Amino acid sequence: xxxxxxxxxxxxxxxxxxxxxxxxxxxxxxxxxxxxxxxxxxxxxxxxxxxxxxxxxxxxxxxxxxxxxxxxxxxxxxxxxxxxxxxxxxxxxxxxxxxxxxxxxxxxxxxxxxxxxxxxxxxxxxxxxxxxxxxxxxxxxxxxxxxxxxxxxxxxxxxxxxxxxxxxxxxxxxxxxxxxxxxxxxxxxxxxxxxxxxxxxxxxxxxxxxxxxxxxxxxxxxxxxxxxxxxxxxxxxxxxxxxxxxxxxxxxxxxxxxxxxxxxxxxxxxxxxxxxxxxxxxxxxxxxxxxx
Numbered sequence: 001x002x003x004x005x006x007x008x009x010x011x012x013x014x015x016x017x018x019x020x021x022x023x024x025x026x027x028x029x030x031x032x033x034x035x036x037x038x039x040x041x042x043x044x045x046x047x048x049x050x051x052x053x054x055x056x057x058x059x060x061x062x063x064x065x066x067x068x069x070x071x072x073x074x075x076x077x078x079x080x081x082x083x084x085x086x087x088x089x090x091x092x093x094x095x096x097x098x099x100x101x102x103x104x105x106x107x108x109x110x111x112x113x114x115x116x117x118x119x120x121x122x123x124x125x126x127x128x129x130x131x132x133x134x135x136x137x138x139x140x141x142x143x144x145x146x147x148x149x150x151x152x153x154x155x156x157x158x159x160x161x162x163x164x165x166x167x168x169x170x171x172x173x174x175x176x177x178x179x180x181x182x183x184x185x186x187x188x189x190x191x192x193x194x195x196x197x198x199x200x201x202x203x204x205x206x207x208x209x210x211x212x213x214x215x216x217x218x219x220x221x222x223x224x225x226x227x228x229x230x231x232x233x234x235x236x237x238x239x240x241x242x243x244x245x246x247x248x249x250x251x252x253x254x255x256x257x258x259x260x261x262x263x264x265x266x267x268x269x270x271x272x273x274x275x276x277x278x279x280x281x282x283x284x285x286x287x288x289x290x291x292x
Contacts, residue, residue: 001137006030006102008130013121015113018087018201018225019065021218024109026091028129031102033136036261037095039068039085043108046072050083054092054105056259056286060084062275064211066092066256086111089255089275094122096258097192100131101138117200117224119251123193141165142289144266150284152277155270159281162267167253169270171246175204177228181246187254187264196254198240199247202226205234253278260285 007030014025031038037054044050052058052070060082061067069084085107095103115121148159165187172180185191203217205227211217217225226244227234241247253270256278264285273281 004033004101004134004136004138005099005131006032006035006134007100007126008132011125011129013113013115013125015115015121016219016224017109017111018114018117018219019215019217020086020109020111022109022111024107024111024113026108026112027106028126029104029106030132031104033102033134035102035104037092037100037103037105037258039088039105039107041083041085041110042106044083049106052083053261054088054259055261056279056282059259059279059282061086062279064217064275065089066252066259066275066279068259084110087114088112089252090115090119091122091255092258093192093251093255094119094126094197096254097187097189097197098123098126098131099189100126102134114201114219114224117202117226118248119197119199119255120193123197139262140292141265142260142262142285142292144264144285144288148281148284148288150277150280152273152280155272155274155277157271157273157277157281158269159285160267160269162265165264166267167250167270168267169246169250169253170272171249172272173245175228177231177233178245181243183243183246183250185250192251192254195241196247196251199244199251200224200226200235200240201248202228202245205229249273257282257285260289262289 011028040049040051042049058068065087071080168184
């Protein structure tokens with residue numbers, strides 16, 4: 001059996017949040033066995049901060065990113081107040097692919113830092129902290145034995161039995177610069193670092209005004225995102241891969257499915273899925289995990 005893991009030493013990372021536009025710092029701390037991945041907001045006037053697990057039941061929003069948190073009853077409000085951390089998917093993908101089972105993540109604001117729009121800074125920071133093996137054994141992989149299918153609009157995810165964790169993703173955008181892209185990979189640390197983690201978030205130029213009017217992407221810029229106009233790609237350094245867009249979608253999917261809290265053994269076949277459908281698939285796997 002495989003032993004559980006955590007990081008060997010404390011690590012930190014800071015940057016601007018994509019949607020909030022706030023500067024935020026994350027402090028990564030080793031955690032004991034059977035802790036899982038736990039986020040804590042340390043910037044609030046609440047003794048000890050507010051902690052919540054990175055698990056499917058903690059998902060509060062999937063609009064343009066994945067938000068986790070908890071509803072907290074406070075004396076000043078008749079309704080529970082959401083205490084959240086936005087945009088956890090890039091970090092969660094990095095944690096999963098590095099094989100980290102237990103980790104405390106302390107946040108000084110309401111969102112993870114976007115860094116350069118990819119997951120590579122998270123992966124490198126955690127790798128530099130080192131991976132430490134614990135005494136307790138890891139739970140068996142969550143093995144899918146019967147096909148699972150979820151849908152949202154014209155997007156689908158099928159989760160099929162397999163001997164390893166594999167993702168096949170088809171991305172279809174009604175845009176001449178993107179069009180249809182396909183990417184397939186076995187999900188492991190080597191493939192993640194080399195082929196997935198460096199891929200950056202992106203947005204259509206035509207969407208920017210609407211997103212800003214909704215209070216989103218306040219921290220977005222060409223330093224941390226790719227912007228696509230009607231006939232061109234605006235990027236600080238050009239594309240890192242010819243199919244960088246679909247690779248980023250695969251990273252989002254890995255991060256969202258990591259909220260099941262289990263290592264996976266399945267072939268995930270996705271067509272046009274985003275965070276809402278990813279979370280629906282994660283919920284189905286979480287329900288399966290509760291029975292195994």
